[in-house]
Amino acid sequence: MSRLRNLSVLLVASIVLGVAFNLFLIPNEVLTGGVTGLAMVFGILTPINSGIWLVLLNAPIFIIGWMKLGKEFIGNSVFSVVITSITMQYLPVTQVTEDALLACVFGGAIAGGAIGLIIRFYGSGGGADIIGLLLTLKRDIPLGVLIFAINSVVVFISGFIFSWELALYTMISIYITGIVIDRVHTRHVKLSLMVVSNRGEEVKTELLDNLIRGITVMHGQGGYSNTERKVLYTVITRYELALVKSLITSIDPKAFVSVSETVEVVGNFRR
Template sequence: MKGFHLPHAVQDFVYTVLGILFCSFALKSFLIPNQFFDGGVTGISLLIHELYELNIAYVIVLANIPLIIMGAFQVNRTFAIKTLAAVIGLGLCLQFIHYPQITSDKLLVSIFGGVFMGIGVGLAIRGGCALDGIEVLALYTGKRISFTISEIILGINIVIFLIAAIDLGLPTALYSILTYYTASRTINFVIEGLEEYTGVTIISGQSQMIKEKLVMELGRGITVYKGERGFLKESFDISQPVDIVFTVVTRLEVRRLRNMVEEVDEKAFVFTSTIKEAAGGVLKRRARH
């Protein structure tokens, strides 16, 4: 079948199943027994479950279905089908698998409930689907109003936590905010991993030697911009041409790159920036997601 790769399909399946198991574990062993919440559609589902005592397995599936349908148009049908299967799988785990309550300590619940939830959602994203459709809603809404996706998600979550504070008490809402923060940071770590890409720009009078070291010793691809350096306060009219070197490395390689540049030119101007996505070129191979 054109475009179908069995190893990738198996990898996606494993990531998704592990994501479902981690999410259901976080919900049944940490959050639900202690009346804690998360953000997004999961948070809405937990809130409905607590306020109206409805079965969480049914609520979490039904709450995601409108967003899955929306995802078929906003993303693609493959994503929507995968997400529907994952959400139904999550509902089945919540309904039929018995998870013991791990702890009732509020701090442990808020931190580790968020960690396990973040691992689950992050693994599902690596598998090409979503266990929480809030970003699809934000993407749809963002095309119609002048707010960023992050601002829309933040606004929705503020409403969730305000309702939780009014109906279930401020301490519960505050602990739930900690859960959401922990989960969001864990999701970023699971998706990006230790090999989060970093863009590095180097401006130096010894650019030729730096270029050779980056390519020959570090094995990185480089891009060279033609620029000018100088323009100091005491000699503004004096400048000289310079090669501005740009490369992309993993954050584990940043320290080595800095040391390499300092060996050549201690006065070199080096600055870095985080890169969310990178593909093609001479990049270190990383996990597919």
């Protein structure tokens, strides 16, 4: 049921993302950033729909991401991109407003909310999101800064191809999208996770099989029941939380799980 819920959220958010593109951004030639923005540029310049370009440009990025970020994340990302592509393919491009500034504000806000939900449920919109995550594995640079830098490249491309006025509108859209994403899903947050379970060994095995995190196992005793239980402790990223909760629930729905925000992590922590 948890997996079905996650896929349902990804499905709805991906459709909403396609709606933001076809009703607000594309009709006013206000682009978005990164690979999606390039797909929109190619869609405007060629007879091939932007949705098809979105899949073609994301394909090599997904292959690299599969090897570095794991099959669960990439599987959700592929699902999201395909749904967005289908939505853009079959939803008519309709100009809701002729005011480019309104299109930037509402298109950027809707796209940001949709992308934020997709990331929150362990997926991505492909392109810049995955590239940014891959770069953070090498350098401890805020993901938001990386994504904004990657997306800004499209601004300059759109400026040369169309006009610098549209490029500035694009920058507004990218900025608003980034703000909304931060409101929906906080980037670069490290979380301390403690799990108390009667099935601690099974939970530990499941987490080790699906995460790249180490786990400290402690032996605990219930203060009231005096029952012996395994206590698992680890530190994860915010991006992994949805997956971790799903894995724990699938093994022990009655497990006690405590999640708290961690200010700083020093030592051997894989980004």
